[in-house]
Amino acid sequence: MSEKNWPLWEVFIRSRNGMAHRHVGSVHAVDAAMALQNARDVYTRRGEGLSVWVVPSTAITASDPDDKDMLFEPTATKIYRHPTFYEIPDEVGHM
Amino acid sequence: MPKPLFDYALRLADNALVLGHRLSEWCGHAPVLEEDLALANMGLDLIGQARSLYGYAGEVEGAGRNEDALAYLRDAGAYRNVLLVEQPNGDFAATMMRQLMYAAFAHPYCEALRQSRDGTLAAIAAKSAKELAYHVRHAAEWVIRLGDGTADSHRRAQDALDELWPYTGELFEADDIERALIADGIAVDPETVRAAWQRTMEDVAGEATLILPRSGWMQSGGRTGRHSEHLGHILSEMQFLQRAYPGARW
Numbered sequence: 347m348s349e350k351n352w353p354l355w356e357v358f359i360r361s362r363n364g365m366a367h368r369h370v371g372s373v374h375a376v377d378a379a380m381a382l383q384n385a386r387d388v389y390t391r392r393g394e395g396l397s398v399w400v401v402p403s404t405a406i407t408a409s410d411p412d413d414k415d416m417l418f419e420p421t422a423t424k425i426y427r428h429p430t431f432y433e434i435p436d437e438v439g440h441m
Numbered sequence: 442m443p444k445p446l447f448d449y450a451l452r453l454a455d456n457a458l459v460l461g462h463r464l465s466e467w468c469g470h471a472p473v474l475e476e477d478l479a480l481a482n483m484g485l486d487l488i489g490q491a492r493s494l495y496g497y498a499g500e501v502e503g504a505g506r507n508e509d510a511l512a513y514l515r516d517a518g519a520y521r522n523v524l525l526v527e528q529p530n531g532d533f534a535a536t537m538m539r540q541l542m543y544a545a546f547a548h549p550y551c552e553a554l555r556q557s558r559d560g561t562l563a564a565i566a567a568k569s570a571k572e573l574a575y576h577v578r579h580a581a582e583w584v585i586r587l588g589d590g591t592a593d594s595h596r597r598a599q600d601a602l603d604e605l606w607p608y609t610g611e612l613f614e615a616d617d618i619e620r621a622l623i624a625d626g627i628a629v630d631p632e633t634v635r636a637a638w639q640r641t642m643e644d645v646a647g648e649a650t651l652i653l654p655r656s657g658w659m660q661s662g663g664r665t666g667r668h669s670e671h672l673g674h675i676l677s678e679m680q681f682l683q684r685a686y687p688g689a690r691w
Contacts, residue, residue, distance in 0.1 A: 379582060383479065
């Protein structure tokens with residue numbers, strides 16, 4: 347057993363046709379092919395997926411939590427961006 | 442009274458159960474969490490296959506024995522699995538090599554069994570074939586990485602190949618019971634999958650920089666109930682609960 351950790355991979359699973367892949371977690375693996383197998387073995391045991399992506403965690407660029415006020419706060423006052431100001435006629439039914 | 446279909450289903454079931462139990466022994470002991478789950482997944486695939494086959498065998502036998510009776514209340518001498526599947530887990534390389542040897546045989550075997558004139562066996566084989574295809578891939582990827590890895594992992598993979606090789610001949614044995622079922626289009630002639638098995642082993646060994654032993658003297662006996670000492674230990678653990686508390690349920 348190696349003292350060194352294997353590289354980390356982020357796992358994305360698409361549950362149905364037409365849906366987007368969603369991030370579900372991460373696995374350790376020595377390379378991409380094994381990462382795919384590990385993702386299958388760890389995250390699709392209960393029929394969760396039809397397609398799996400794995401991405402090296404190091405390939406992800408993340409926003410800085412300290413920037414969250416600057417990045418995300420300004421949208422809080424712009425409620426007009428939400429499509430909640432329309433009257434939907436009953437005849438349209440479920441949208 | 443000869444009951445060839447019962448015997449045949451039992452042989453297939455015993456292979457799957459014993460190997461599935463061996464894999465379950467890794468639970469909580471694998472080198473990493475991801476592999477712990479992978480081994481448990483493969484073990485559960487095999488135990489699921491065994492359950493279907495025991496259920497069918499019990500039905501064919503018509504003596505009131507269900508899957509539990511067949512799995513938990515037979516002694517080692519009544520088990521009909523090949524010796525390969527009862528070999529100890531050893532190190533990780535030995536477990537993966539054993540898995541590759543078995544799955545590289547069982548996958549094409551089940552693909553062929555899908556054409557069986559027995560509808561139940563064909564249906565069980567169709568489900569099993571998909572599971573076994575993954576076992577081949579997973580075990581092969583590991584054998585390649587171990588063989589073509591460090592000096593230590595290479596040595597362990599080659600040792601596993603050399604030590605387990607004499608147990609592979611038995612996979613291709615067929616006796617009179619089986620030959621009669623083969624003639625009826627119910628069983629698969631194991632000889633017909635030898636080429637596919639050999640090709641998988643050669644391809645993987647080539648990529649893994651391992652040397653396949655030359656086929657020499659082969660172990661035999663599991664199919665007639667002459668087992669290595671390992672099976673008794675497996676059963677003593679696996680059957681303990683039903684033996685100590687007959688009929689226990691939960």
